[in-house]
Each structure stands twice: as structure tokens, then as C-alpha cells.
Amino acid sequence: xxxxxxxxxxxxxxxxxxxxxxxxxxxxxxxARQGLMNINALSIGVLAGMAKGEVPYDAAAAKSAADAIMGxxxxxxxxxxxxxxxxxxxxxxNALPAIWAEGSDIGDKVEAWETAALAMQAAAGTDLASLxxxxxxxxxxxxxxxxxxRAAAN
Amino acid sequence: xxxRLRWFVVLGLIGLGVFWxxxxxxxxxxxxLMGLTGDAKRGEQVFWAGGCAACHADxxxxxxxxxxxxxxxxxxxxxxxxxxxxxxxxxxxxxxxWSAQDLANAMTRGVSPAGTHYFPVFxxxxxxxxxxxxxxxxxxxLQTLPKVAxxxxxxxxxxPFNIRRSLGGWKFLFLKPDxxxxxxxxxxxxxxxxxxxxxxHCAECHTPRNALGGMDRNRWLxxxxxxxxxxxxxxxxxxxLDWTEADxxxxxxxxxxxxxxxxxxxxxxxxxxxxxxxxxxRAAIAxxxxxxxxxx
Numbered sequence: 061x062x063x064x065x066x067x068x069x070x071x072x073x074x075x076x077x078x079x080x081x082x083x084x085x086x087x088x089x090x091x092a093r094q095g096l097m098n099i100n101a102l103s104i105g106v107l108a109g110m111a112k113g114e115v116p117y118d119a120a121a122a123k124s125a126a127d128a129i130m131g132x133x134x135x136x137x138x139x140x141x142x143x144x145x146x147x148x149x150x151x152x153x154n155a156l157p158a159i160w161a162e163g164s165d166i167g168d169k170v171e172a173w174e175t176a177a178l179a180m181q182a183a184a185g186t187d188l189a190s191l192x193x194x195x196x197x198x199x200x201x202x203x204x205x206x207x208x209x210r211a212a213a214n
Numbered sequence: 215x216x217x218r219l220r221w222f223v224v225l226g227l228i229g230l231g232v233f234w235x236x237x238x239x240x241x242x243x244x245x246x247l248m249g250l251t252g253d254a255k256r257g258e259q260v261f262w263a264g265g266c267a268a269c270h271a272d273x274x275x276x277x278x279x280x281x282x283x284x285x286x287x288x289x290x291x292x293x294x295x296x297x298x299x300x301x302x303x304x305x306x307x308x309x310x311x312w313s314a315q316d317l318a319n320a321m322t323r324g325v326s327p328a329g330t331h332y333f334p335v336f337x338x339x340x341x342x343x344x345x346x347x348x349x350x351x352x353x354x355x356l357q358t359l360p361k362v363a364x365x366x367x368x369x370x371x372x373x374p375f376n377i378r379r380s381l382g383g384w385k386f387l388f389l390k391p392d393x394x395x396x397x398x399x400x401x402x403x404x405x406x407x408x409x410x411x412x413x414x415h416c417a418e419c420h421t422p423r424n425a426l427g428g429m430d431r432n433r434w435l436x437x438x439x440x441x442x443x444x445x446x447x448x449x450x451x452x453x454x455l456d457w458t459e460a461d462x463x464x465x466x467x468x469x470x471x472x473x474x475x476x477x478x479x480x481x482x483x484x485x486x487x488x489x490x491x492x493x494x495x496r497a498a499i500a501x502x503x504x505x506x507x508x509x510x
Contacts, residue, residue: 207482212445
């Protein structure tokens with residue numbers, strides 16, 4: 061009986077613990093957008109591997125990687141980055157409040173990403189030289205946001 | 215009783231004397247740069263290796279704006295908030311009136327042309343390693359940059375940390391001219407040590423600091439909390455950073471990690487400097503990072 065009680069209370073504590081994490085502000089949005097970043101990292105990895113000559117150029121694989129990046133772009137991004145879902149609201153994210161602050165140029169930076177991702181979509185399946193030519197701008201568009209809007213890791 | 219008072223006064227005077235001597239700003243000898251002439255082209259490489267623009271340019275500066283060194287970036291710390299000064303060649307608001315000797319005193323001794331101590335937010339605890347030829351070359355390059363007319367703003371530092379004389383005590387404790395990593399080094403590792411421990415001043419963020427703000431040499435490059443902020447600077451010793459040397463070179467070139475995340479925050483500014491270095495210098499940094507004592 062005592063064992064059962066201990067087990068039940070342990071289960072309750074464990075459940076309430078996980079419930080707390082799920083209840084943390086914007087937990088779902090943060091998890092989802094971190095997934096989007098991981099998808100982009102995988103796609104960039106495919107493209108960069110070819111650009112650097114580490115894996116042989118494959119037009120079809122390059123095209124789908126570039127398509128995947130545009131796929132992420134075409135999602136309803138504000139749904140994943142709601143107002144206030146910054147690192148002061150929830151330490152699970154490194155997103156700085158500056159993203160949502162007055163005068164933030166996040167819009168310009170997202171636009172630069174779109175331009176670079178569209179250019180890559182057009183270039184990736186053409187040939188290796190075109191892919192390589194589109195790589196720098198795409199990488200820079202990732203870096204521009206991370207530089208301005210991401211805090212040091214927790 | 216009178217005797218004891220006399221001893222108290224005498225010991226007090228000795229103490230003051232020792233304080234006075236220890237905390238005195240110690241500039242270079244007046245002839246330290248004799249025979250050296252500056253080469254602005256070489257100085258540009260020193261400029262990128264030293265990372266001047268990361269702090270002295272506007273935080274949003276891109277490309278050519280990186281050469282506008284009007285200052286203004288703020289650095290919060292437990293001692294107060296420091297504001298990067300104007301180091302453009304403007305003769306009134308910047309350092310246009312400085313000699314190479316002035317720059318050498320500032321960088322390697324932390325002493326201003328007026329003979330006062332700089333706060334160690336200016337990384338002279340790293341620049342102490344700078345070769346004087348490099349400083350003279352840097353001086354020549356800095357003079358070629360555009361003048362910016364923005365006045366430098368005073369630091370927001372309160373008592374007692376605003377007593378600059380006491381920084382002499384800080385220097386006595388923490389301004390060390392010797393290397394952290396010693397022993398038999400290859401030429402690449404030696405160059406990397408110069409870039410990491412010296413000009414690149416990597417340890418200023420990546421090494422934890424003690425209560426007085428000195429770098430903990432026993433936990434060299436092992437990471438630590440962001441002063442007066444959220445998050446941590448990562449551990450970049452082999453105990454945590456398991457990247458290959460090629461991975462490190464790639465990161466310092468494009469900003470991409472092996473997982474294709476990209477550099478963020480202040481490190482993005484650092485990569486904007488290191489990408490201008492010759493490939494051999496980035497490889498030297500990687501070679502050095504592999505021989506730093508491993509800390510978990």
C-alpha cells in the first residue's frame with residue numbers, strides 16, 4: 061500500500077512537472093519554431109555540403125532542400141512568434157524582446173531572407189555554380205537575424 | 215597609547231605609499247617605438263584581428279559602416295555600464311590627435327594620453343600581448359578611416375568603481391604579460407595563441423571572471439555567465455567544443471556551426487571581423503583552441 065502511494069505521488073509529481081513545462085508561456089510556439097529552425101538547418105546543410113564539395117552535386121536533392129526553406133517561409137510565421145514570446149517570458153527561448161519592440165527591423169530582415177531563399181530556389185536545381193552563388197546571401201540572411209535578435213545561449 | 219597612535223600613523227603612511235606606487239599608471243618608455251614605422255595595409259589586418267569595430271562601430275553597422283568608429287555601444291557589468299568611446303580620427307571627438315605612442319600606451323598598458331587608467335572593459339589585459347609593430351601599423355590604418363563627429367559619452371559607473379586610481383590595483387593583480395598556454399608550440403599554434411590570447415581578446419568573454427572582474431586563468435576559455443545579463447558565453451576548450459579544426463575555420467569564416475546553426479549576438483560581430491583574416495590565421499586560431507587545457 062505504502063509502495064503504491066509512493067508510486068502514485070511520484071507519478072503525480074512527474075505529471076505536474078511536465079504539465080508545468082507545457083504551461084510555461086508560449087511553450088508550444090517556442091517548441092514549434094525551434095523545429096522550424098532545425099528544418100532550415102538540415103536544408104542549409106544539404107546545400108552547403110554540395111557548395112563546399114563535400115557531397116556530389118545532386119540537382120533534385122538541392123531543389124527539394126531549397127523548396128523546404130521556402131516551405132518554412134510560407135508558413136504563417138507570426139503564429140510561431142506571437143507578441144511577447146521572448147526570453148523574459150520563457151527561458152526556453154533565446155529570442156530577444158527587440159524582435160517585437162517599436163522600430164524593430166525584423167520585417168526587413170525576414171524580407172531579406174525571402175529574397176535570398178527565392179534566389180536559392182531558382183539556383184539550386186540549375187547547376188553547382190548557381191547554387192554556390194546563392195549560398196552567401198542565404199547564410200547572411202540567417203546570421204542577420206541571429207545577430208540582432210538572439211541572446212547568448214542559456 | 216601615544217606610541218600606538220604613532221605606529222598607526224606610520225603604518226598608514228606606508229600603506230598609502232605602497233598604494234600610491236602600486237596604482238600609478240605605468241606608460242611605456244618614451245623611446246619604446248623608436249625605429250618603427252606604420253604600414254596602414256598591414257594595420258588593416260591588425261584592425262580585423264583586434265576586433266576594434268565590434269565594439270567601437272555602431273552595433274547595427276554593416277560593411278563599410280564598420281569603419282565608422284564613433285562609439286556608443288553600451289556594455290553592462292556588475293560595476294556599471296560602460297560606453298564605447300569614439301576612436302575615429304576626428305581630432306576633437308575621436309583620437310585624431312593621438313601619436314602611435316599614445317595608442318601603444320592605451321592598448322598595452324591601459325593608460326590614456328593624459329596618464330590616467332582606462333577601465334578594463336577596454337581589453338588591455340589581452341592587448342598587453344600586442345606586438346608594438348602591430349600597434350604602429352594599426353595606428354597608421356586608423357588614421358585613414360573617416361572622421362566621426364559624435365562626442366564620446368561618459369561611462370555610467372558609480373562609487374567606488376569610478377575611482378580610476380584604484381584600477382592600478384586591478385592591473386597589479388590581473389594585467390599579466392605572460393601567456394596562459396605555454397610549452398612547445400608549432401608556428402601555427404604560436405600564431406593562434408597571439409590571436410586568441412592577444413589581439414582577438416577571445417578570453418575577455420569566454421573566460422569566467424572573479425568577483426573583482428579579473429579573468430580566471432585556471433578556467434581559461436571555459437565559458438561563464440554574461441555579466442549583468444541573461445545566458446552564458448560558451449566553453450570553447452576541447453572539454454566542450456568537439457568541433458574539428460575545419461569546423462572552427464568554417465565558423466570563423468561563414469558563421470555556420472557544423473549543425474548549420476549560425477552565429478548570433480556579439481559572436482556574429484566577431485565573425486564579421488575574423489572573416490577578413492587570412493585563412494591561415496583562422497586555421498591558427500583553430501590549432502590553438504585544440505591545445506587549450508580541457509575543462510568540462
